Amino acid sequence: MADRVSxxxxxxxxxxxxxxxxxxxxxxxxxxxxxxxxxxxxxxxIPANNPLTLMDHEVANGCFGRIESCCRRxxxxxxxxxxxxxxxxPSVRVIYKGHGEPRHYLTTEDDxxxxxxxxxxxxxxxxxxxxxxxLARQNPPPLVLIDEEQIDEAMMEPVHG
Numbered sequence: 001m002a003d004r005v006s007x008x009x010x011x012x013x014x015x016x017x018x019x020x021x022x023x024x025x026x027x028x029x030x031x032x033x034x035x036x037x038x039x040x041x042x043x044x045x046i047p048a049n050n051p052l053t054l055m056d057h058e059v060a061n062g063c064f065g066r067i068e069s070c071c072r073r074x075x076x077x078x079x080x081x082x083x084x085x086x087x088x089x090p091s092v093r094v095i096y097k098g099h100g101e102p103r104h105y106l107t108t109e110d111d112x113x114x115x116x117x118x119x120x121x122x123x124x125x126x127x128x129x130x131x132x133x134x135l136a137r138q139n140p141p142p143l144v145l146i147d148e149e150q151i152d153e154a155m156m157e158p159v160h161g
């Protein structure tokens with residue numbers, strides 16, 4: 001059985017309504033809730049002007065495996081924090097910008113970034129440490145659902161005369 005800890009995830013970016021059902025299914029598979037009391041996610045309630053925020057107290061290995069995989073396939077940025085499990089894994093904040101690989105930052109159980117002496121030496125200056133700290137504190141943009149027609153229009157190049 002996997003070690004289970006508390007975790008939350010914020011999901012943002014632009015997603016077509018047609019692809020939204022894929023994300024909804026991933027959320028259902030990971031059993032994420034909209035609050036720490038376990039209120040089930042309702043696909044009709046997308047927050048206006050904020051990322052979609054989900055959480056759970058019993059997250060296997062601290063990862064929302066299906067949700068995170070779905071977000072990477074769809075190019076949706078996310079930020080996940082998970083508590084640590086003594087002897088297995090530390091508390092981390094994971095930042096995925098919608099492309100590339102997710103970045104992991106060590107944190108406390110209160111989601112405060114921790115810098116090891118090795119990381120401080122690697123960064124080399126206070127300015128670099130402050131920049132790394134700012135990168136780790138970023139949250140994703142709001143989650144916005146759009147119709148397929150809007151995606152097609154956005155991809156068309158303007159006609160020049």
